[in-house]
Amino acid sequence: MLGSLAGVLFDGLAYGMLLFLLSVGLSVTLGMMNFVNLAHCSFAMVGGYVSVSLMNRFGWPFLATLPMAFLAAASVSVLLERGLYRRLYRASDLDQCLLTIGIVFVSIAAYAWLYGTEQQAVEGFPPYLRGSLQFMGINLAAYRLFLVLCGFLVTAILVASLEYTRFGAKVRAAVDNQRMARGLGIDVDRTFMLTFALGGGLAGLGGSLAIEMVGLDPGFALAYLVYVLIVVSVGGLGSIGGSFAAAIVLGISDMAGKYYVPWLGAFLIYLVMVGLLMWRPQGLFGKR
Amino acid sequence: MPLLELRDVRAGYGDAVVLDGISLEVPEQGSLAVLGRNGAGKSTLLLTLMGFTRLKRGRIFFKGRDVSALAPHRRAQLGIAWVAQEREIFPSLSAEENLTVAAHPGPWNLERVFRLFPRLAERRANMGNQLSGGEQQMLAIARALMTNPGLLLLDEPFEGLAPVIVDELAGALERLDGMALILVEQHTELALSLTEDAVVLERGAIVHRARSGEFAHDAPTLERLVGLKIA
Numbered sequence: 001m002l003g004s005l006a007g008v009l010f011d012g013l014a015y016g017m018l019l020f021l022l023s024v025g026l027s028v029t030l031g032m033m034n035f036v037n038l039a040h041c042s043f044a045m046v047g048g049y050v051s052v053s054l055m056n057r058f059g060w061p062f063l064a065t066l067p068m069a070f071l072a073a074a075s076v077s078v079l080l081e082r083g084l085y086r087r088l089y090r091a092s093d094l095d096q097c098l099l100t101i102g103i104v105f106v107s108i109a110a111y112a113w114l115y116g117t118e119q120q121a122v123e124g125f126p127p128y129l130r131g132s133l134q135f136m137g138i139n140l141a142a143y144r145l146f147l148v149l150c151g152f153l154v155t156a157i158l159v160a161s162l163e164y165t166r167f168g169a170k171v172r173a174a175v176d177n178q179r180m181a182r183g184l185g186i187d188v189d190r191t192f193m194l195t196f197a198l199g200g201g202l203a204g205l206g207g208s209l210a211i212e213m214v215g216l217d218p219g220f221a222l223a224y225l226v227y228v229l230i231v232v233s234v235g236g237l238g239s240i241g242g243s244f245a246a247a248i249v250l251g252i253s254d255m256a257g258k259y260y261v262p263w264l265g266a267f268l269i270y271l272v273m274v275g276l277l278m279w280r281p282q283g284l285f286g287k288r
Numbered sequence: 289m290p291l292l293e294l295r296d297v298r299a300g301y302g303d304a305v306v307l308d309g310i311s312l313e314v315p316e317q318g319s320l321a322v323l324g325r326n327g328a329g330k331s332t333l334l335l336t337l338m339g340f341t342r343l344k345r346g347r348i349f350f351k352g353r354d355v356s357a358l359a360p361h362r363r364a365q366l367g368i369a370w371v372a373q374e375r376e377i378f379p380s381l382s383a384e385e386n387l388t389v390a391a392h393p394g395p396w397n398l399e400r401v402f403r404l405f406p407r408l409a410e411r412r413a414n415m416g417n418q419l420s421g422g423e424q425q426m427l428a429i430a431r432a433l434m435t436n437p438g439l440l441l442l443d444e445p446f447e448g449l450a451p452v453i454v455d456e457l458a459g460a461l462e463r464l465d466g467m468a469l470i471l472v473e474q475h476t477e478l479a480l481s482l483t484e485d486a487v488v489l490e491r492g493a494i495v496h497r498a499r500s501g502e503f504a505h506d507a508p509t510l511e512r513l514v515g516l517k518i519a
């Protein structure tokens with residue numbers, strides 16, 4: 001029983017890390033730039049399919065595809081930002097929603113056409129990530145351990161780059177007061193573009209890490225949008241620490257729900273969300 | 289060649305015209321006081337220099353270059369630094385980050401602005417929104433200095449400050465060696481004592497030009513144009 005509890009906690013932690021990677025970029029762009037990008041999980045899907053293609057068609061090792069997934073999703077998000085999103089920075093939330101949900105449907109159709117609608121099977125996934133190891137009597141799947149490590153690593157890098165670098169200070173300055181930031185010589189458009197690329201790239205990374213754990217098909221862009229929005233709203237807009245905490249709480253409650261209260265199943269995560277939001281309407285770490 | 293030159297500038301917000309027919313020059317290392325009553329267009333003049341208003345006619349030259357169509361951040365990078373009337377400190381940045389976020393290498397660095405405003409050194413770790421009004425004003429000026437500009441635009445830097453702090457700031461402004469200055473101010477006497485030339489704005493147009501030293505003694509004109517505000 002205790003062993004299974006630890007196992008559920010661990011699996012929930014790994015799942016939470018995946019949710020964190022998928023959602024942290026949205027938290028940054030939504031919280032800092034006030035842009036409602038419902039197509040965030042489409043960026044994740046770009047990353048996922050890049051990894052699948054590189055592995056299956058070109059025989060790349062899985063780990064080598066991860067930076068590519070990041071770069072591809074970051075590039076796509078920059079193209080969309082330059083071409084479409086920036087025109088709507090001052091538009092209403094509804095306009096932003098309509099545009100980005102349209103992009104979600106386009107991306108679903110495009111991937112269904114290119115790759116078919118079935119779940120992608122990956123060949124050549126590295127065996128050392130498929131195995132498991134024993135730790136104090138608990139069976140830890142190697143891949144989930146890997147996800148947890150990735151989650152901590154990304155958090156550390158992100159917090160460090162937004163809180164302790166000059167780039168991060170520019171982002172915060174531009175969010176605080178665009179006009180003053182420009183007046184001091186900060187290239188606000190470029191700063192936002194890079195922030196957007198970072199958020200999109202992290203989603204791409206999340207998308208390709210998700211394949212092994214939850215699978216990948218064209219419905220991903222919509223299916224995971226729900227989870228990502230839950231994480232962002234529970235965590236609080238623009239708060240990296242909040243997203244991190246929310247993703248872990250939700251990941252663990254989802255796993256625990258499926259394991260201990262199967263009749264509630266996947267519904268538990270929504271109860272947790274409602275409970276947390278009633279307790280803290282601005283999210284766990286939200287400022288607004 | 290003057291450092292800054294405006295030729296027949298007409299500018300405003302949207303369709304509204306606020307400034308009309310403004311021509312002026314500021315020489316290298318020169319200093320200009322911009323006086324005028326509330327709503328005369330003083331802030332709009334500075335905003336126009338930065339590129340935040342709509343320029344409808346005329347040209348603006350800085351360092352011999354036509355900057356009329358340049359984006360605000362490019363003008364700032366060329367060496368125009370603006371201290372807004374409302375100070376506009378970044379609340380999510382610490383005092384030190386406010387200073388370094390847009391800093392440009394040059395003679396003004398952290399050490400030197402902290403020597404100028406020792407109080408800021410004590411507050412360097414405080415967030416922008418935890419500073420008093422006077423500290424925010426010092427920080428706004430120091431932040432502009434950190435970009436090592438050729439021209440400093442100050443919009444009513446003494447507004448609402450305690451007299452001791454006004455003295456401290458005024459003292460600091462006398463030690464800006466080498467930087468040109470445009471000072472918008474309602475403390476007429478102080479503004480004239482800190483500058484070489486002066487213009488008076490009224491309803492968006494320049495209605496009087498004078499050497500600051502002579503203007504300070506021209507009480508009738510001062511009274512007529514700005515309403516005496518001599519402490």
Ligand SMILES: Nc1ncnc2c1ncn2[C@@H]1O[C@H](COP(=O)(O)OP(=O)(O)OP(=O)(O)O)[C@@H](O)[C@H]1O
Pocket residue numbers: 301304306324325326327328329330331332333373
């Ligand atoms: N953002 C804006 N949009 C439209 N009109 C504006 C705007 N800002 C200022 N104005 C108008 O432009 C005119 C000049 O305003 P400005 O702020 O430049 O005056 P000022 O001389 O700086 O006054 P004060 O001494 O009160 O600061 C005023 O009539 C004002 O109502």
Ligand SMILES: [Mg+2]
Pocket residue numbers: 330331332373443
């Ligand atoms: Mg003003």
